[in-house]
Amino acid sequence: MAAFLNQERAKVGTTTGTIIAFPKELDINDPAIGVGLNLLPAGYIRCDGSVYNENTYPALAQILGLGDACVFKQPDTNLNADQFQVPDLRSKFIRASSASDQGVINDNTVISGTGLTVEKSGVGVNVSSNVGSTAVIDLFGQFRVPALSEDLRGNVAFTKPRTPDEEIVPATAFQPHAHYTTTYRCRIKRLSGSDVFELNYYINASTIGVANWFDATDEQPACKFYAQSEVWNTGSYIPSRTGVVYEYYGICKGSCSGFDTSCLVPAGKEYEVDTTPEGPCFQTFIGFVTQQMTCATSSYTVGPNYVEGADGVGNDAVPTSGDNGYSHNTSLANVLPFDTSVDGTTPSYPQISNIVVTTDAFDYEEDPTEHTHNISYEISETNYTLNTSEFFVSTEGMEASVNIRTETDTKIDNLIAPFIMVDYLIKI
Numbered sequence: 428m429a430a431f432l433n434q435e436r437a438k439v440g441t442t443t444g445t446i447i448a449f450p451k452e453l454d455i456n457d458p459a460i461g462v463g464l465n466l467l468p469a470g471y472i473r474c475d476g477s478v479y480n481e482n483t484y485p486a487l488a489q490i491l492g493l494g495d496a497c498v499f500k501q502p503d504t505n506l507n508a509d510q511f512q513v514p515d516l517r518s519k520f521i522r523a524s525s526a527s528d529q530g531v532i533n534d535n536t537v538i539s540g541t542g543l544t545v546e547k548s549g550v551g552v553n554v555s556s557n558v559g560s561t562a563v564i565d566l567f568g569q570f571r572v573p574a575l576s577e578d579l580r581g582n583v584a585f586t587k588p589r590t591p592d593e594e595i596v597p598a599t600a601f602q603p604h605a606h607y608t609t610t611y612r613c614r615i616k617r618l619s620g621s622d623v624f625e626l627n628y629y630i631n632a633s634t635i636g637v638a639n640w641f642d643a644t645d646e647q648p649a650c651k652f653y654a655q656s657e658v659w660n661t662g663s664y665i666p667s668r669t670g671v672v673y674e675y676y677g678i679c680k681g682s683c684s685g686f687d688t689s690c691l692v693p694a695g696k697e698y699e700v701d702t703t704p705e706g707p708c709f710q711t712f713i714g715f716v717t718q719q720m721t722c723a724t725s726s727y728t729v730g731p732n733y734v735e736g737a738d739g740v741g742n743d744a745v746p747t748s749g750d751n752g753y754s755h756n757t758s759l760a761n762v763l764p765f766d767t768s769v770d771g772t773t774p775s776y777p778q779i780s781n782i783v784v785t786t787d788a789f790d791y792e793e794d795p796t797e798h799t800h801n802i803s804y805e806i807s808e809t810n811y812t813l814n815t816s817e818f819f820v821s822t823e824g825m826e827a828s829v830n831i832r833t834e835t836d837t838k839i840d841n842l843i844a845p846f847i848m849v850d851y852l853i854k855i
Contacts, residue, residue, distance in 0.1 A: 444490040445854040446474060446514070446521070452850055471852035476501065476515030484855040487511070516851035554833045562829045566822040572815075579811040635763040637693045637733060647698065649689035654700035654727035656683035665723055670713050675722060677705025691733040694760065698729040735760040 441447070449471070455461040456477070458470040472484075476499075481488035491498050491511045499514040500506055655678045667673050679686075692698050708722040733740060735758040743759055746752025 441469075441854050443486045443854050446516070447471070447852050447854070448849040449852050450849055453852070458855060467852070470855045472513065472855055474514050474516040474851040474853050476504075476512060476517075478504065478506065478510050478512050481509050481511060487513075487853070487855045513853055514851075521851075556831050556833050558831065560831050562831055564827055564829060566825040566827060568822050570820040570822065572818050572820060574817045575813070575815045577813045579809070579813055637691060637761060637763045638696070640763045641691065641693055641696055647690055649686040650692070650698050650729050651700050651702070652679040652683045653686040653690050654729055655679045655702045655704075656681070656686070658702040658725050658727050659704075660684070672711045672713070673720075674709045674711070675704045676707055677722075678702075687732060688739055690729055691763075692729050692731050694731045694734045696731060700727050700729060701725075702727045733760060739764065 449467070451462060451466065453462050453471075453473055455463070456473045456475070457463060458467065458472060463471060479488070481493055488511045491513070493511050494500075494506045494508045497506055497511045500512050501515065504512055506512060659675075659678050659680050665673050690698070702725045704722040706722045707719050709717050710720050711717040735756075737760070740758065740760045742757040745755070745757070747754055747757065
């Protein structure tokens, strides 16, 4: 029965303006929600010096007063005519009044004549250090220096020789070479990887660039035969008619269309062919003699046919991944084939081969093949980068100095005065 009676009393509360000490902190300073609503339904707010409008809590405003007439107005607070201020009882205790001095605040500090804040009460102490202002301590452990990658910047210069550098290349030097030449060397794959002691072997292509070969080739007879077949099989000639018969010689018709597999026109290229019959050409009038005539002229353009995915264009056998491979286009459309009749899997043995010749030692006092190469310079900005790995630095033998500062607070009330902390609340 007593518990219910306390709840009913809490709903009514005390007189507006009454200050109570409450042992639980209000989570939100609003009587309509949180701890204030659940435990203090009569309505209390914290005594923390907050400023409110009279419309918010009109009953409390009437008791405390408004504006400059507010009982608990602090000297450094400006209040409008419709505002009031609740008392600030944080870190203070309530002292009973013996006269009409309600609302007077006596802080524990005062501003001195020199502008310093001085505490007015409490036990005073003087704090000093008995080890001086600096202490030396030993270090142990290690420092970690992380990995670093930093671009090197600065004014880097070098001395350029007045004459080009010279490099001597003897006959026994690695990788013999040629000067001023456009020679193409046939590099082909061998069956078991031997470079010398084995027949040349590949699936269906060399390593000679087909575009280079096309540009250097003046004539492809296979292209001419294929083009003539395309032109003359479709009737691009003067047909015989009643009383006249025409005869053309020096052209390829019928089965010559199969030469397209031997006519190589790479991507981005085209081949213009004069398909005029080589002759002679004749016309015969029935009942009269046969006489020679000028052959009818014609031409044909062969477009790119040796391209990726076309018949006769295979793929290399190099893996595109793994330890022995790399990512690349496997099509052999960019290199010259050895045998276009190969189906892409059957080995072919071409009639071309690199020739390895072993020469005898030169019988000269000096090697006549020694010569110099000029080395030219290109001047540009440097792009050096400093890369370091992570490492650790031991602190053995290291020490550090620590600056000691004495406490400037000369009052130690909190060390000697017993107290208990509660919240002061005021009834709205």
